[in-house]
Every structure is written in C-alpha cells, then in structure tokens.
Amino acid sequence: MSTVEAWAKEFVLSTDLAIKLAPPPIPEIWEEGPLPCRLPLPGRPRELATTGRARKSPGEGALRSPERRAELMHTFLHHELQAAELMAWALLAFPETPPAFRRGLLGVLGDEVRHMGLYLDYLSSLGFTFGSFPVRDWFWERVPSCPTAAHFAALMGMGFEGGNLDHTQRFAQKLRGAGDARGAELEEQIGEEEIPHVRFALTWFQKWTREDSFRGWTSYLVPPLTPTVMRGEPINRRDRLRCGMSEQFIDDLGAWSG
Numbered sequence: 001m002s003t004v005e006a007w008a009k010e011f012v013l014s015t016d017l018a019i020k021l022a023p024p025p026i027p028e029i030w031e032e033g034p035l036p037c038r039l040p041l042p043g044r045p046r047e048l049a050t051t052g053r054a055r056k057s058p059g060e061g062a063l064r065s066p067e068r069r070a071e072l073m074h075t076f077l078h079h080e081l082q083a084a085e086l087m088a089w090a091l092l093a094f095p096e097t098p099p100a101f102r103r104g105l106l107g108v109l110g111d112e113v114r115h116m117g118l119y120l121d122y123l124s125s126l127g128f129t130f131g132s133f134p135v136r137d138w139f140w141e142r143v144p145s146c147p148t149a150a151h152f153a154a155l156m157g158m159g160f161e162g163g164n165l166d167h168t169q170r171f172a173q174k175l176r177g178a179g180d181a182r183g184a185e186l187e188e189q190i191g192e193e194e195i196p197h198v199r200f201a202l203t204w205f206q207k208w209t210r211e212d213s214f215r216g217w218t219s220y221l222v223p224p225l226t227p228t229v230m231r232g233e234p235i236n237r238r239d240r241l242r243c244g245m246s247e248q249f250i251d252d253l254g255a256w257s258g
Contacts, residue, residue, distance in 0.1 A: 004106070005031045005095075008088035009039070017045035017130070020081060021116060026106060030099075037092040042085045042140060047131035048078075063178035070128040072171070073183065076190075077119035077130060079164075082139040084112035086156060094149040101149065101204055108197050115190050122186055145222045150208040154220035157201020159230035164194050165239045166232025191239065198243040214252035227256045 004027055011023050044050060055071075062068045087109040091102050120130060139160065146152040168191030176184035206212055209220065218227060235254050241247070 002027045003029050003031045004102075005034050005037075005092060008091050009037065012039050012085050012088050012092075013043040015043040015045050017047050020045060021113075021120065021130070023113065031095075034092075034095040036095055038144060039089055039092065040144060042082075042137070044137075045131075049131070049134045051134035051136050053136070058174075060174045060177045063174055063180065066126045067128075069175070069178070069180060069183060070123055070126045071133050073119050073122050073186075074128065074130065074133045075135070077116055077123070078135040079139070080112045080115045080119065082137060083156070083161070084109045084116070086139060086143050087112065089144065090146075090149065090152050090156070093144075093146075094152070097149045104200050104204075108200065111193055111197065115193070118186055118190070122183065125182070142222070142225060147222075150205055151220050151222060153201040153205040153208070154217055155222060155225065157198055158205060158217060159221065159225075159227075161194055161197045161201065162240065162243070162245075163230040163232055165191055165198065165236045165243070166234070168194065169236045169239070170232050170234070191236075195239055195242050198240075198245075202244050212246065212249070214249045214256070217249070218256075226258060227253055228258065 007024070007027055011019065014020060055075075058068045058072060063072070087105040091105045095102075123129060123132070139156075143152065143156055143160075146155055168187045172184040172187035172191070175181075175187060205217070205220070209216065211217065211219075221227070221230075231253055235250060237250055240250050
C-alpha cells in the first residue's frame with residue numbers, strides 16, 4: 001500500500017499534467033523512520049515549455065487585453081503549482097519535523113491545487129489552457145537550497161507567500177480597473193486564503209527559532225535572496241497583521257533597502 005511519502009514523491013516527479021492538476025487521494029499511511037529525500041527538480045509535463053526569462057508585469061492598460069490577462073493568470077497558476085510541489089518537497093526533505101507540521105504542509109498543498117483549478121477555469125473562460133504560455137520554475141531555482149525546515153518556513157511561507165498577500169491585493173485593483181471583475185475577485189479570494197498559509201509558516205518559524213524580529217527572519221533567508229523579492233508595493237499591512245506579523249516587523253520590511 002502506498003505511503004504519504006511515496007505519494008509526495010510521485011506528485012513532484014510526475015510528468016503527467018493530469019496528476020499535477022488533480023493528484024490522486026493522499027494515502028493515510030506514513031513511512032516509519034523515513035530518511036531525508038531532497039528532490040533537486042520537479043517533473044515537467046511536455047505541455048509546459050519552460051523559459052529562463054521573466055516578463056515584466058503588465059500595467060492596468062495592458063490588462064484590458066484578454067491575452068495579457070490570460071498570460072498573467074497563467075503565471076500565477078504556475079506559481080501555485082510550484083508552491084504545491086514544494087510543500088511535498090519539504091515533507092520529504094524534513095522528515096524529522098513534527099507530524100503536525102507535515103500534516104500542515106499537506107493542507108497547504110491541497111489549497112494550492114484547488115487554486116490551480118480556479119485559475120484553470122479562468123483561463124478556459126478566455127479560451128486558453130495551461131501550457132498556452134511558457135513557464136519559469138523560479139521558486140524551484142531557490143527554495144531547495146533551504147538547509148532546515150525553519151529556513152523553508154522563513155523563505156517559502158513568510159517570504160514568498162507573505163509577498164503574495166501584497167501582490168494579490170495589487171493585481172486585484174489592476175484587474176478591477178481594467179474592467180475584469182471576475183479576475184479581481186479571484187485574486188482577492190486567493191489572497192484571503194493565503195493568510196492561514198503565512199500564519200502556519202510564521203507559527204512554526206517562531207516555535208523553532210524563538211525569533212519574531214525582522215532581523216531574525218532575514219538571518220534565515222538563503223543568500224542571495226533578500227526581502228526585496230518578498231514584498232509588493234504597497235505592502236498589505238492589514239492582512240500581514242492578520243497573519244501574526246507585528247507592526248514593527250512590517251515597518252522594517254517596508255523600510256528595508258539592503
């Protein structure tokens with residue numbers, strides 16, 4: 001009978017787009033005493049063409065084009081796929097962590113898969129599919145360098161998912177300004193559902209490190225990454241506070257200039 005760990009490995013390494021978009025049910029059995037397994041790269045379905053280049057984020061005017069909106073949401077969909085894969089990666093990489101943490105990773109993974117479905121529906125409404133645009137494995141180029149679960153929580157949860165609180169709010173406003181109420185509501189929904197993800201990471205980070213300061217957090221970011229790529233403009237102070245970040249932490253994040 002399959003185990004959670006085998007399921008996680010299959011999900012990360014699969015080259016079947018159907019498995020990426022709708023993985024099979026998670027088994028109930030966990031391995032006894034698993035060894036750390038640090039997968040270097042995910043499997044990529046042939047439908048997804050990868051690129052090393054990032055395209056500049058579109059402004060409100062550009063988002064009046066259905067194709068540019070589809071391309072933007074396609075990028076966000078791929079972000080969700082990478083996030084889901086990296087939750088499975090962390091489950092395999094850090095088997096020594098408490099069961100509650102590893103179960104929490106699966107919960108976040110399930111949310112990311114569901115978000116992928118929401119983006120797929122949106123793309124379909126515009127006449128596009130997953131694979132209509134090239135994708136970039138930006139998160140995979142960075143997150144697997146995390147040496148401990150505390151570094152993973154700092155980088156992936158507090159960092160990248162924390163930054164998504166800012167980005168979803170900003171793009172919701174852009175999409176609404178471009179006349180796309182559905183896209184705006186989708187970004188607002190996903191931003192709201194990112195809050196417990198960031199709170200989950202923050203809770204475990206503080207538990208493991210006894211740190212709650214901005215300086216303490218930055219000491220767990222793997223070089224050359226800095227807070228610059230983990231915040232948006234403007235910073236979504238309200239939702240960051242709802243995650244458990246302090247006023248001082250948010251002030252320091254906004255003021256950070258390297």
